[in-house]
Amino acid sequence: xxxxxxxxxxxxxxxxxxxxxxxxxxxxxxxxxxxxxxxxxxxxxxxxxxxxxxxxxxxxxxxxxxxxxxxxxxxxxxxxxxxxxxxxxxxxxxxxxxxxxxxxxxxxxxxxxxxxxxxxxxxxxxxxxxxxxxxxxxxxxxxxxxxxxxxxxxxxxxxxxxxxxxxxxxxxxxxxxxxxxxxxxxxxxxxxxxxxxxxxxxxxxxxxxxxxxxxxxxxxxxxxxxxxxxxxxxxxxxxxxxxxxxxxxxxxxxxxxxxxxxxxxxxxxxxxxxxxxxxxxxxxxxxxxxxxxxxxxxxxxxxxxxxxxxxxxxxxxxxxxxxxxxxxxxxxxxxxxxxxxxxxxxxxxxxxxxxxxxxxxxxxxxxxxxxxxxxxxxxxxxxxxxxxxxxxxxxxxxxxxxxxxxx
Amino acid sequence: xxxxxxxxxxxxxxxxxxxxxxxxxxxxxxxxxxxxxxxxxxxxxxxxxxxxxxxxxxxxxxxxxxxxxxxxxxxxxxxxxxxxxxxxxxxxxxxxxxxxxxxxxxxxxxxxxxxxxxxxxxxxxxxxxxxxxxxxxxxxxxxxxxxxxxxxxxxxxxxxxxxxxxxxxxxxxxxxxxxxxxxxxxxxxxxxxxxxxxxxxxxxxxxxxxxxxxxxxxxxxxxxxxxxxxxxxxxxxxxxxxxxxxxxxxxxxxxxxxxxxxxxxxxxxxxxxxxxxxxxxxxxxxxxxxxxxxxxxxxxxxxxxxxxxxxx
Numbered sequence: 001x002x003x004x005x006x007x008x009x010x011x012x013x014x015x016x017x018x019x020x021x022x023x024x025x026x027x028x029x030x031x032x033x034x035x036x037x038x039x040x041x042x043x044x045x046x047x048x049x050x051x052x053x054x055x056x057x058x059x060x061x062x063x064x065x066x067x068x069x070x071x072x073x074x075x076x077x078x079x080x081x082x083x084x085x086x087x088x089x090x091x092x093x094x095x096x097x098x099x100x101x102x103x104x105x106x107x108x109x110x111x112x113x114x115x116x117x118x119x120x121x122x123x124x125x126x127x128x129x130x131x132x133x134x135x136x137x138x139x140x141x142x143x144x145x146x147x148x149x150x151x152x153x154x155x156x157x158x159x160x161x162x163x164x165x166x167x168x169x170x171x172x173x174x175x176x177x178x179x180x181x182x183x184x185x186x187x188x189x190x191x192x193x194x195x196x197x198x199x200x201x202x203x204x205x206x207x208x209x210x211x212x213x214x215x216x217x218x219x220x221x222x223x224x225x226x227x228x229x230x231x232x233x234x235x236x237x238x239x240x241x242x243x244x245x246x247x248x249x250x251x252x253x254x255x256x257x258x259x260x261x262x263x264x265x266x267x268x269x270x271x272x273x274x275x276x277x278x279x280x281x282x283x284x285x286x287x288x289x290x291x292x293x294x295x296x297x298x299x300x301x302x303x304x305x306x307x308x309x310x311x312x313x314x315x316x317x318x319x320x321x322x323x324x325x326x327x328x329x330x331x332x333x334x335x336x337x338x339x340x341x342x343x344x345x346x347x348x349x350x351x352x353x354x355x356x357x358x359x360x361x362x363x364x365x366x367x368x369x370x371x372x373x374x375x376x377x378x379x380x381x382x383x384x385x386x387x388x389x390x391x392x393x394x395x396x397x398x399x400x401x402x403x404x405x406x407x
Numbered sequence: 408x409x410x411x412x413x414x415x416x417x418x419x420x421x422x423x424x425x426x427x428x429x430x431x432x433x434x435x436x437x438x439x440x441x442x443x444x445x446x447x448x449x450x451x452x453x454x455x456x457x458x459x460x461x462x463x464x465x466x467x468x469x470x471x472x473x474x475x476x477x478x479x480x481x482x483x484x485x486x487x488x489x490x491x492x493x494x495x496x497x498x499x500x501x502x503x504x505x506x507x508x509x510x511x512x513x514x515x516x517x518x519x520x521x522x523x524x525x526x527x528x529x530x531x532x533x534x535x536x537x538x539x540x541x542x543x544x545x546x547x548x549x550x551x552x553x554x555x556x557x558x559x560x561x562x563x564x565x566x567x568x569x570x571x572x573x574x575x576x577x578x579x580x581x582x583x584x585x586x587x588x589x590x591x592x593x594x595x596x597x598x599x600x601x602x603x604x605x606x607x608x609x610x611x612x613x614x615x616x617x618x619x620x621x622x623x624x625x626x627x628x629x630x631x632x633x634x635x636x637x638x639x640x641x642x643x644x645x646x647x648x649x650x651x652x653x654x655x656x657x658x659x660x661x662x663x664x665x666x667x668x669x670x671x672x673x674x675x676x677x678x679x680x681x682x683x684x685x686x687x688x689x690x691x692x693x694x695x696x697x698x699x700x701x702x703x704x705x706x707x708x709x710x711x712x713x714x715x716x717x718x719x
Contacts, residue, residue, distance in 0.1 A: 006532045006614075014612040025536075028688060117612045119603050119685025125442035191604050191684040341536070342687040345612040 003031065006341075010039050014117060014345035017355040023336075023344065030339045035329060040356040048319040053079055053153055053288055056316065060306075061147050063321060064357040066109065069095075069102045070299040071321065071357075072151045074306040077232060078295035079153050082310050083288050089234070091155035093275040096234040097168075098142065098150055099297075100264045100271070104175065105134045106300035107257045107264075110352050111182060114254060117345040118195040123185070130178045137171045140164060155281030165272050176265045183258050186251075196251040200335035200347035203248055210334060213327045214302020215260065216351045218244045219252035226298035237274065238267050250350040287314045299324050301352045323357040413491065413501055420487050426666075427635035428452040430673050434638075437677040452635070456628055464624030471528040478525035479622075479629035485517035486636045493643045494572040496661030498654055503569035508560055511568065511644060512553060518637050519545050519599065522608070525630070526618025537617025540688055541601070541608035547695035548598035548605070554703035555588040555595070558710045559648050568647055575651035582651050584713050588706040589649040591699050593675055596641055598691070600634065602676060604683035605691055642672040 004025050010018040018039040024032040044063055048056045061072035073095055080087060108131040115123030135145045141164055142148035150156050160168075186192065202212065207220035217224055225242040227235040243259035245252040292309040302324030309318040328351040335347050376384065389396065413419055431452040439446030466472050492507040494500040500507070519541055526538030560566060562584060563574035575582050598605035609617035616622075622630060646668035653664045686694065 004532060004535075006536070013615055027539075115684070119606060119610060119612070120683070121603075122442050122681050123684075125444055129443055189682075189684070191686060194686065194690055195684050340687055340689070342607070342610065342613055342685075 002026075008344065014348070015355075016113070017353075019353075019355045021344075021348070023341065025341055028341050030336050030341060030344065033333045033336045033344075035332065037326075037329070037355065038359055038361065040359040041361065042356075042359070045319050045321060045360060049316060052286070052314045053316065054286075056319065057151055057153065058147075058149065060319075060321070061149065061151070064323065064354055065146050066106050066354060067102060067299045067301065067304070067357070068147045069098050069150065070297050070304050071306070071323075073099065073233070074295045074297040074304050074321075075308065075319070076151045076153055077297070078293040078306050078308040079288060079310075079316075080284075081293040081295065082291040082308065083153070083285060085154050085282055085284060087155045087282060088279045089276050090159075090278040091280050092234045093271055094156045094158075094160055094280070095151065096238070097160065097268060097271050097275075098138070098148060099233065100268050101134055101138055101141075101168075103300045104261060104264050105131050105138065106352075107261050108134065110257055110300075110349075111254070113349055114196075114250075114346060115192075117349045118192065120192060120195075123182075123192075126178075127182065130175060133171050133175060137168055140167060152281060152284075154284035155279075157280070159280055160272075160275070168268065168272060172265045172268055176262070179258060179261045179265075183262075186254055186258060193251065195343075195346065196254060197247065197249055199250045199343045200253075200339070200350055201249050202331055202335050204246075206334050207248075207331065210331045211327045212302075212331045213324050214299065214352075215253055215256045216302065216328045216331060218242070219256045220248045221246040224303075226296045226303050230296055232295075232297065234271060238270055240267050250346055253350045287312060288316075301325060301354060302328060321360065323354060325351065325354045325358040326360075329353065329358065414487065418490050418495065418501070423487060423490060423636040423639055424632070426669075427632065427639050428456065430639055430642075430670070431635050433670060434673055434677045437674055438681055441678070441681040456632065459628035459631065460625050462624040464626055465621075467529055467531065467621050469530045470621065474524060474528040475621075476626065478521040478528075479626045479633065482518040482521040482633040483629055483636070485514045485521075486633050486640055489514035490640050490643065492568055493640065494569050494647050494654070495643060495665045496654065496658050498569065498572040498576050498651075500569045500572075503567055505570065506566045508556070508566050508568050508571070512556065515599070515637065515641060515644070516545070516549065518633055522618050522630075525622070526608075526620075529618075529621035531621045533614040533616070533620040534618050536614050537608045537620065540614075541618055543688055544598055544601075544605065544607060544691060547692040548595040548699075551591055551695055551699035551703045552595035552599065554700065555591040555706060556644075556648055558588045558703070558706040559585045561707065562710045562714055564714075568644075572647055572651050572654060576654055579652060582649060584710060585649050585706070587702060587709070589645070591703050591706070592645055592649065593672070593679070594699060595695070596645065596672075597676060597679060598695070599641060600638055600676070603680040604686045606680075606685055607688050607691060610685055638673065638676075639669060642669045642676075645672050 006023050006025060008021040008023055009015050010020045020036040020039065022034050023030055044059065048059055051059060057072050057076055060075040061068045063071040108127045112124040112127040112131070115121065115127070138148060139145045141160055142150045142158060150158055202220045204221045207217050207222050212220065212222065213224070221244055223242060223244050228242055240263050243256050243263060245256050247255065288310040290310055290312040292307070295306045297304045304324055305322040307320035308316050311317040332348055332351060336344060339347065386396070415421060432447065432449050435451070436446040466475055489511045491502045492500050492511050523538045523542045526534040526541065560571060562581065563571040565571055565574065601608055609619060619627060619630060646665065650668050654661055
């Protein structure tokens with residue numbers, strides 16, 4: 001059979017965000033696979049440099065819609081390290097609790113998406129129904145379903161009162177029961193196992209060489225977890241097990257995620273019980289002294305990394321964000337070697353990709369016909385755009401005056 | 408005059424149109440309720456159909472316009488024709504001859520062929536992959552389906568659906584011998600109607616909409632309609648072959664019983680598409696040949712034995 005190259009993306013039903021993959025097929029078999037990032041570049045790092053530290057907390061929170069707490073916590077931790085702030089113990093517990101609630105909602109979301117990718121929509125409907133429970137809890141505790149706005153430099157903005165604690169514990173009980181049911185499905189439902197096991201193999205050596213992080217790495221028996229290896233917030237005081245699996249395939253990744261859900265419930269119970277009384281914030285200076293710091297955070301998708309450099313003003317000099325998907329996306333090509341077209345969506349979905357959070361750079365291909373590159377200043381660009389529209393017959397000069405006359 | 412009435416109104420096009428859309432609603436509602444959802448209102452299938460018909464249809468530049476336009480019509484025609492040979496409320500179909508069983512099965516294969524040709528001639532990559540998958544799937548499920556329907560026919564010693572219905576209503580209880588074949592036929596029907604776990608040719612997360620990717624407007628509406636009607640015709644076929652009881656009690660009761668049987672089969676289809684994940688094409692083919700075909704063969708041997716020892 002002759003080879004065909006089919007595009008998956010930038011717009012495709014399997015992808016929730018624009019991203020371009022091109023797959024060379026021989027019949028149903030995948031011969032080659034390549035990914036192109038850069039459809040979602042939003043210039044967040046540059047925007048961070050233009051804003052104050054406090055504004056940046058809210059901006060970094062908007063890097064990702066699913067792991068918003070991840071990014072704001074990672075950023076805030078780096079800034080606190082430069083400023084030498086030690087946050088109150090209660091604040092660190094609240095950050096941990098919201099982080100774990102976020103992990104629960106993210107993993108439940110993944111489970112549903114994975115079900116949808118293999119055509120098992122019932123799983124999608126069930127898990128997303130249950131995800132509402134944790135979303136409601138997050139809304140109750142922080143005021144928002146996503147972008148919780150809970151972090152601030154030097155602590156957290158909202159407290160968790162005893163009645164909320166009770167609600168969280170009740171929700172966890174329900175979710176734990178449901179998660180047990182999903183584990184039951186995942187380990188017993190034949191068609192699901194057929195579709196997941198042996199698909200997207202990634203050996204331990206490959207996982208280490210390609211730098212897989214989070215559940216993707218842990219499912220290939222790479223025993224790494226920032227929460228244990230480099231504890232932040234209140235994780236050093238919590239007892240938990242790092243879930244690993246040696247299936248090295250999509251099935252293993254699903255087992256790791258449901259296993260982590262069970263661990264999260266345990267951690268939440270412990271954290272809510274042991275949370276000490278005390279203040280929520282320490283006073284943070286507006287201007288952060290010169291310095292630099294890195295911060296790591298175990299997001300639901302893997303290790304998230306932030307770097308902040310300050311220059312003594314109220315705005316950072318440089319902010320660098322590396323989302324976990326960037327570390328994991330390289331592994332997809334390896335997983336798809338000798339794979340089938342039908343397995344492509346679930347293999348991509350199995351790294352739990354978050355492409356919009358990943359894009360830090362965009363590359364514009366330059367074709368030779370347009371002549372050599374030239375630098376343009378902001379004013380040049382402005383006049384260029386006016387000329388460009390004039391050539392098309394659109395003249396916006398004096399538009400305000402014209403409008404006034406009309407009105 | 409009567410023939411025209413039969414083809415266009417009852418039990419032909421209009422009846423199939425109404426029943427097909429109602430059955431689609433029934434299927435979607437059950438599917439939704441099993442998934443803990445509300446499901447669509449009763450007029451949703453009709454609203455979808457009207458919306459599709461009123462939309463602009465786009466034919467790809469590289470596609471063969473004649474083939475592209477003809478395929479949905481051919482699919483619809485084949486389905487509407489095949490209902491005429493299936494006994495519904497009485498042991499007698501509207502039209503029958505010895506061998507109409509083969510004709511009905513043949514006519515029910517035509518929609519799949521038109522899906523393949525329509526997808527192939529729309530020249531899009533997704534359509535072509537979907538089309539090839541549809542044909543591969545056809546070769547996998549068609550043989551077990553044929554064999555499982557052959558078994559009851561062997562027992563009745565006739566090649567006519569009307570003959571089979573007459574035989575089974577004369578010998579009540581004999582239909583119980585064919586239950587294994589019924590299970591196989593339900594599974595293969597999922598493949599024929601391209602429903603989960605066998606919706607491989609139109610797996611949306613892999614190849615967008617498979618062979619229907621380039622279809623839009625009227626042509627898409629006709630394809631969708633012919634799938635709905637095919638569901639009814641295939642369910643009627645299964646009801647006539649495997650559930651041939653309570654027929655011949657007069658048209659009114661017979662008709663209600665017929666509707667209940669068809670809805671029961673559609674409910675079985677909805678249930679199985681709720682509880683399974685989509686298989687891969689290689690898994691589907693090996694499942695059909697390794698399990699369904701031998702089981703269907705076992706049903707044939709069993710029926711031959713029954714015929715030899717019990718009926719004589």
